[in-house]
Amino acid sequence: MAIAEPKIVYQRPTSLATRVTHYCPGCTHGVAHRLIAEVLDEMELREKTIGVAPVGCSVFAYNYFDHDYVEAAHGRAPAMATGIKRMLPKNTVYTYQGDGDLASIGMAEIMHAAARGENITVVFINNAIYGMTGGQMAPTTLPGMVTTSSPGGRDIESMGYPVRMAEILSTLDGAGYVVRRSLHDPNNIRKAKKAIRLAFETQERGLGFSLVELLSSCPTNWKLSPVDALQFIEDKMIPMFPLGDYKVNPEIGKLRV
Amino acid sequence: MAIKGWIEVDELHCKGCGLCVAACPQNVMSLDMERLTPKGYHPVHLHADGCTGCGICAIVCPDAALTVFREAKIKA
Amino acid sequence: MAKKLYKGNEAFAEAAIRAGCEGFFGYPITPSTEFLEYMAKRMPELGRAFVQAESEVAAINMVYGAACTGKRVMTASSSPGISLMMEGISYIAGTELPCVVINVMRGGPGLGNIAPSQGDYYQMVKGGGHGDYFPIALAPSTVQEAVDSIALAFDLAEKYRSIVHILVDGNLGQMMEPCEMPPMQPLRETPPDWAVSGAKGREKRILSSIYIDPPDEEVTNLRLLKRWMEIEASEVRYDELHTEDAEIAIIAFGTAGRVASTAVRQARAEGIKAGLFRPITLAPFPKKEIAALAKRTKRILVVEMNTGMMLDDVSRVIEGKVPIEFYGRLGGVTPLPDEIYDEIMRISHNIDAPAPENPRMEWVTRLEKILEGEN
Ligand SMILES: Cc1ncc(C[n+]2csc(CCOP(=O)(O)OP(=O)(O)O)c2C)c(N)n1
Ligand code: SF4
Ligand code: SF4
Numbered sequence A: 001m002a003i004a005e006p007k008i009v010y011q012r013p014t015s016l017a018t019r020v021t022h023y024c025p026g027c028t029h030g031v032a033h034r035l036i037a038e039v040l041d042e043m044e045l046r047e048k049t050i051g052v053a054p055v056g057c058s059v060f061a062y063n064y065f066d067h068d069y070v071e072a073a074h075g076r077a078p079a080m081a082t083g084i085k086r087m088l089p090k091n092t093v094y095t096y097q098g099d100g101d102l103a104s105i106g107m108a109e110i111m112h113a114a115a116r117g118e119n120i121t122v123v124f125i126n127n128a129i130y131g132m133t134g135g136q137m138a139p140t141t142l143p144g145m146v147t148t149s150s151p152g153g154r155d156i157e158s159m160g161y162p163v164r165m166a167e168i169l170s171t172l173d174g175a176g177y178v179v180r181r182s183l184h185d186p187n188n189i190r191k192a193k194k195a196i197r198l199a200f201e202t203q204e205r206g207l208g209f210s211l212v213e214l215l216s217s218c219p220t221n222w223k224l225s226p227v228d229a230l231q232f233i234e235d236k237m238i239p240m241f242p243l244g245d246y247k248v249n250p251e252i253g254k255l256r257v
Numbered sequence B: 001m002a003i004k005g006w007i008e009v010d011e012l013h014c015k016g017c018g019l020c021v022a023a024c025p026q027n028v029m030s031l032d033m034e035r036l037t038p039k040g041y042h043p044v045h046l047h048a049d050g051c052t053g054c055g056i057c058a059i060v061c062p063d064a065a066l067t068v069f070r071e072a073k074i075k076a
Numbered sequence C: 001m002a003k004k005l006y007k008g009n010e011a012f013a014e015a016a017i018r019a020g021c022e023g024f025f026g027y028p029i030t031p032s033t034e035f036l037e038y039m040a041k042r043m044p045e046l047g048r049a050f051v052q053a054e055s056e057v058a059a060i061n062m063v064y065g066a067a068c069t070g071k072r073v074m075t076a077s078s079s080p081g082i083s084l085m086m087e088g089i090s091y092i093a094g095t096e097l098p099c100v101v102i103n104v105m106r107g108g109p110g111l112g113n114i115a116p117s118q119g120d121y122y123q124m125v126k127g128g129g130h131g132d133y134f135p136i137a138l139a140p141s142t143v144q145e146a147v148d149s150i151a152l153a154f155d156l157a158e159k160y161r162s163i164v165h166i167l168v169d170g171n172l173g174q175m176m177e178p179c180e181m182p183p184m185q186p187l188r189e190t191p192p193d194w195a196v197s198g199a200k201g202r203e204k205r206i207l208s209s210i211y212i213d214p215p216d217e218e219v220t221n222l223r224l225l226k227r228w229m230e231i232e233a234s235e236v237r238y239d240e241l242h243t244e245d246a247e248i249a250i251i252a253f254g255t256a257g258r259v260a261s262t263a264v265r266q267a268r269a270e271g272i273k274a275g276l277f278r279p280i281t282l283a284p285f286p287k288k289e290i291a292a293l294a295k296r297t298k299r300i301l302v303v304e305m306n307t308g309m310m311l312d313d314v315s316r317v318i319e320g321k322v323p324i325e326f327y328g329r330l331g332g333v334t335p336l337p338d339e340i341y342d343e344i345m346r347i348s349h350n351i352d353a354p355a356p357e358n359p360r361m362e363w364v365t366r367l368e369k370i371l372e373g374e375n
Helices: A029-042 A057-064 A077-087 A099-105 A107-115 A165-170 A186-204 A226-240 B019-023 B056-060 C008-018 C033-045 C056-067 C079-095 C121-126 C143-160 C170-174 C214-234 C254-269 C287-296 C309-318 C337-349 C359-374
Strands: A004-010 A049-053 A068-071 A092-098 A121-126 A175-182 A209-215 A244-248 B005-009 B029-031 B044-046 B066-073 C004-007 C023-026 C049-052 C073-077 C099-105 C136-138 C163-169 C176-179 C238-241 C248-251 C274-279 C281-283 C299-304 C324-328
Touching: A004 B056, A029 A057, A029 A092, A029 A121, A029 A186, A049 A057, A049 A077, A057 A068, A057 A092, A077 A092, A077 A107, A077 C023, A077 C049, A077 C056, A092 A099, A092 A186, A099 A107, A099 A121, A099 A165, A107 A165, A107 A209, A107 C056, A121 A165, A121 A186, A165 A175, A165 A209, A165 A244, A175 A186, A175 A226, A186 A209, A186 B056, A209 A226, A226 B019, B005 B044, B019 B029, B019 B056, B056 B066, C004 C008, C008 C033, C008 C073, C008 C099, C008 C143, C008 C170, C008 C176, C023 C033, C023 C056, C033 C049, C049 C056, C056 C073, C056 C079, C056 C099, C073 C079, C079 C099, C079 C121, C079 C163, C099 C121, C099 C143, C099 C170, C121 C163, C121 C281, C121 C309, C136 C143, C143 C163, C143 C176, C143 C214, C163 C170, C163 C254, C170 C254, C238 C254, C248 C254, C248 C287, C248 C337, C254 C274, C254 C299, C254 C337, C274 C287, C287 C309, C299 C309, C299 C337, C309 C324, C309 C359, C324 C337, C324 C359
Parallel strands: A049 A068, A049 A092, A092 A121, A121 A209, A175 A209, C023 C049, C023 C073, C073 C099, C099 C163, C136 C163, C248 C274, C248 C299, C299 C324
Antiparallel strands: A004 B066, A175 A244, B005 B066, B029 B044, C004 C176, C136 C281, C238 C274
């Protein structure tokens, strides 16, 4: 037999900084970060990318990537990204936002960035909860779900229903690419990465607003083990937030990556 | 003969969350209860032969703590 | 260059363009809207960025993002819109970014009205947003001065990586006045060494207002304070009219200052030694100069289009060394030169009277009488 030489199947992407994240063990915020870094590496975008960090658990996202980053006010990342992109149209600009950030306090900013067809990419982490502030109800919290501000479970009579952002945003003509993916198993993570890639491809081609909603875990505030939290995504979140392509510009639809 | 693979664990980044352990199709990973990382977690390790270098553990790892290798056959 | 007739807001907008403004983000609100409309036309013509945002909250956060690129960027709004912008203004201050915010002030609080006012003095001069920071605040009193103050505002913003507020009111924004436009300035070619542009061939850059460890925030607050002290020492600006020998010195800014200057000239024509001290920088406030004025004058009259906000600052500087009186009109009412002239005459007849115990309270009594007469 011939001599065996090791081949690297996977290694840490260079767009990721070496800093250890402050995320709880098993939190899939980390997976989302990794996928973004992998895509920026593959597309060789690192040197022209400017990220916009939100307020939420990912408030320090800027520490974890090895490219330029700014830090927005709570919910305003799409407006801030708009300002950057309009001044530097050749740069790649993306926001990274949680569900409280994007779907509650930042609802106006995300809707209008999409309506304007702002040529930015949004990575939207839907974990059905406010992580950073200790597990309060988010606009995406499931009916009946117990949080620190819905201690008896989310009562739809008085607290309303979860908001499905991908579906809502896909109705806007300015949106070029809007999909929902999940981070709960290897197969879905692969699909999520491909979606992030296509979202950045949308931006690079000037095809308008792109957003990838990612169902993500919060083991700490869901009070589940990291492994059980992934099961919760599959069993409880996906039925409420169906995975799928809500809007895909035909040019992107044809792309093979 | 089965393909041979192995992993390298970056103990600075591994938080011992166990997601890779649950995902590993060969069931050859476990947390090393004998050891602690600088941050105080039990790091993951390979406890048995059988790693094929499929890379699935690295796909689920939230902390990009794993490098995955696979033996490549070179034609003589 | 020859003078041309301009509407205030349009003149300010053209001046901003000539000062090298590369990004404007705003939301319509009377009485500042012509600024936005002018930018909507001119900025795209020049290949520069213009966005009508979905709200003032979004507008200022677009300015925030745009300012991160190190280019000259700004917004213009009016009182209720500025209130919405205070979040972003605080973040811009915390991130130490240069930008210019113009407030064409109107009557308030609340929705108030669209008439000229100076009721946003505290908001614009003291900060208005949360946290420990110091905005620079300029208060021009003519269209020409406002035009010139815009280039100055951008220069100061860049020099100190600071937010610069320009306070004008609906009078200035709406009036037609001849003015001379400065020449078009070339745009900055290379971004400053703190701006984000993509980490090509250099370390990554982070722009943020977070200092999660209190000792880091403390150092930052101290840095901002020291920068502010430098600004206080070198950037005070003001204008004076007949103050050398004035026995009655009026202190007023913006439109109130302009109206007061007419009253002062009228009084001088009658042989009354009146003068006007007009702060152009409300922050930094001309403390030393006002203290010096207090030494050579007999009585001070503060005139404002609010309930006496700058009055508080003047009182603090003067420390009771000379009697202070106050005259103000409120709610979008602009005082007439005659009203101020009457005040000068009243004071001149009582020039040696004891100092009013509470200038604001005595003014309220006088104003209520005037209001009875007007109705
Ligand atoms: C104006 C403002 N209001 C409230 C807060 C407090 N706050 C910080 S993070 C957060 C919620 C974040 O939740 P989410 O966007 O879902 O992100 P996660 O932490 O779950 O990743 C809130 C309410 C704030 N920082 N600013
Ligand atoms: S609190 Fe939840 S979302 Fe935040 S880092 Fe921990 S697990 Fe992740
Ligand atoms: S998934 Fe990553 S962080 Fe979690 S145990 Fe495995 S190597 Fe460690």
